[in-house]
């Protein structure tokens with residue numbers, strides 16, 4: 189008897205590996221005009237667009253009726269002023285789609301020599317990611333490059349793909365081309381693939397396809413914890429994180445890295461707590477920034493909630509709705525962090541009202 193979601197897992201791995209090959213091959217060739225600034229002022233590159241085109245094309249061949257919630261859309265590429273960028277996206281996506289079949293690939297997923305697509309087909313594939321999300325049915329969520337700012341700096345980023353049924357994440361696959369295979373050897377080999385299936389555990393392998401190793405979050409003493417947090421102070425309230433660390437008497441420096449690589453690091457025991465506190469702009473977290481990572485951590489024995497201890501709700505649309513921040517950690521540590529956050533908020537409020545009385 190085959191395990192649940194075996195095909196979804198295989199297809200997701202194949203798609204993420206192809207997208208990782210693409211993104212890592214273009215980094216050194218990326219030139220200045222191969223990026224745009226989106227309406228929310230965030231960057232997007234030819235890598236984000238072409239990786240979304242590739243993954244969406246593969247998913248649409250393997251599972252034609254499935255919905256996809258992807259971060260990017262093709263509107264900016266359809267503008268004539270961006271025609272050079274659009275041509276580059278088409279070229280890169282086709283290079284990735286037609287590359288030879290690797291172990292685990294299947295020609296029926298629309299990949300391999302001779303499988304190039306027209307520009308219109310690839311723009312359409314990108315826009316298949318425009319689904320609004322929701323509570324019921326089969327659905328994928330895709331972040332073709334999570335941590336675009338990290339990607340542009342040559343630091344951490346991740347290609348993230350999750351499969352959900354009735355808004356519950358069942359499969360999560362993340363490729364981290366720049367992540368050291370072993371955190372204790374930061375200059376050693378890089379490039380990791382993380383895979384989780386609900387009820388079947390979490391695992392890591394190298395991007396070049398070594399045997400998987402099973403991941404379990406170890407038990408931590410407070411003195412052994414490093415917070416894992418964003419590099420970007422615009423994405424996470426780093427001062428508030430430091431306040432929480434002081435309450436917990438955590439003395440080790442935080443580890444700052446971009447993208448869902450933080451969930452991956454946590455799952456394999458590099459850190460202890462992923463803390464993401466809102467910066468106060470009313471930003472709503474996106475489902476593609478957390479779906480695959482949260483399953484990986486849960487399958488490694490951890491717990492993922494918002495900063496008030498509420499479960500993340502992936503059934504509300506493209507965002508996590510009212511969820512407020514994200515906390516991921518091993519179960520024991522997690523409950524201590526939630527209490528410390530409550531205390532940190534009370535302290536902050538008391539300081540504010542104290543200073544307003546002066």
Ligand SMILES: Nc1ncnc2c1ncn2[C@@H]1O[C@H](COP(=O)(O)O)[C@@H](OP(=O)(O)O)[C@H]1O
Pocket residue numbers: 230259331333334335336337338417418419420422423424445446447448467469471474477
């Ligand atoms: N104000 C904000 N607060 C929280 N997250 C934000 C944000 N603005 C952008 N982001 C998200 O932060 C993600 C990167 O997270 P991190 O800081 O952990 O690397 C971005 O993903 P992309 O890079 O895929 O756009 C983006 O979705």
Ligand SMILES: [Mg+2]
Pocket residue numbers: 230231232259336
């Ligand atoms: Mg983005």
Ligand SMILES: [Mg+2]
Pocket residue numbers: 331333334335476477
């Ligand atoms: Mg993202």
Ligand SMILES: [Mg+2]
Pocket residue numbers: 236259331332333334335336
């Ligand atoms: Mg992204």
